[in-house]
Amino acid sequence: MTRGLFISFEGIDGAGKSTHIDALAAALRARGRSVVLTREPGGTPLAEKLRALALNDPMDPLTEALLMFAARRDHLLQVIEPALARGDAVLCDRFTDATFAYQGAGRGFDLQVLAGLERWVQTVPAVDAPGIRQPDLTVWFDLAPAVAAQRLAGARVPDKFESQPQAFFARVAAGYGARAAADPGRFLRVDADQPREAVWRDVEAGLKQRGLLA
Numbered sequence: 001m002t003r004g005l006f007i008s009f010e011g012i013d014g015a016g017k018s019t020h021i022d023a024l025a026a027a028l029r030a031r032g033r034s035v036v037l038t039r040e041p042g043g044t045p046l047a048e049k050l051r052a053l054a055l056n057d058p059m060d061p062l063t064e065a066l067l068m069f070a071a072r073r074d075h076l077l078q079v080i081e082p083a084l085a086r087g088d089a090v091l092c093d094r095f096t097d098a099t100f101a102y103q104g105a106g107r108g109f110d111l112q113v114l115a116g117l118e119r120w121v122q123t124v125p126a127v128d129a130p131g132i133r134q135p136d137l138t139v140w141f142d143l144a145p146a147v148a149a150q151r152l153a154g155a156r157v158p159d160k161f162e163s164q165p166q167a168f169f170a171r172v173a174a175g176y177g178a179r180a181a182a183d184p185g186r187f188l189r190v191d192a193d194q195p196r197e198a199v200w201r202d203v204e205a206g207l208k209q210r211g212l213l214a
């Protein structure tokens, strides 16, 4: 049976993740792979309800982090783990690196507490201890906040995060950098400040180099 494949997509708001997730799903399906496209926070009826609260209601950083991890636990157990057990490819628009980047670096919430929650929530029967469930690959769309803001300007009504000032996104971007530096084998950094076609070529090349795309 084909081994499951878990790929997350990360970056500040407007970095271009959504644009390329569909392209990768199509490329994998064209090669005969079953693909589950999903997102965080969200991906299950319960987690989507938590998403609506987290993205719209004011709350303190601990409450926000707990909602993200509560949504993640439900999503992992209901969607991601069953899909990986079937041998599917799971393409997830954001995962735990977003919590470290947004709630940790962006809001300034305690990284040690987040690390404890990560260990708790991502402990699953299919992964032998002391391991936890992590993406096999994280594609990080690295883009300067000023460029991302230009791309998003007027595109949609901004939610609670998208309304944050550029200084917040500069911290979030640095948070992604720190996560990537701590686990370089898992991260594929893509320069997102290029035309769409060039960004896609880099995504495709990175996956091919790792043997994840034929």
Ligand SMILES: Nc1ncnc2c1ncn2[C@@H]1O[C@H](COP(=O)(O)OP(=O)(O)OP(=O)(O)O)[C@@H](O)[C@H]1O
Pocket (backbone or CB within 6 Å): 011, 012, 013, 014, 015, 016, 017, 018, 019, 020, 151, 152, 155, 192, 193, 194, 195, 196, 197, 199
């Ligand atoms: N390489 C690119 N050059 C110029 N514009 C782009 C590029 N990639 C995406 N865009 C545009 O930028 C906007 C944001 O892209 P997209 O929705 O893919 O970002 P995202 O990272 O998924 O954002 P969010 O996390 O806020 O949902 C869209 O209008 C999209 O068409």
Ligand SMILES: Cc1cn([C@H]2C[C@H](O)[C@@H](COP(=O)(O)O)O2)c(=O)[nH]c1=O
Pocket (backbone or CB within 6 Å): 013, 039, 040, 041, 055, 068, 093, 094, 095, 096, 098, 099, 100, 102, 103, 161, 162
């Ligand atoms: C998983 C996760 C997400 N966020 C933030 C990041 C974004 O601003 C929104 C999700 O919106 P998108 O359009 O689907 O990218 O939520 C966060 O702060 N913490 C997280 O763990």
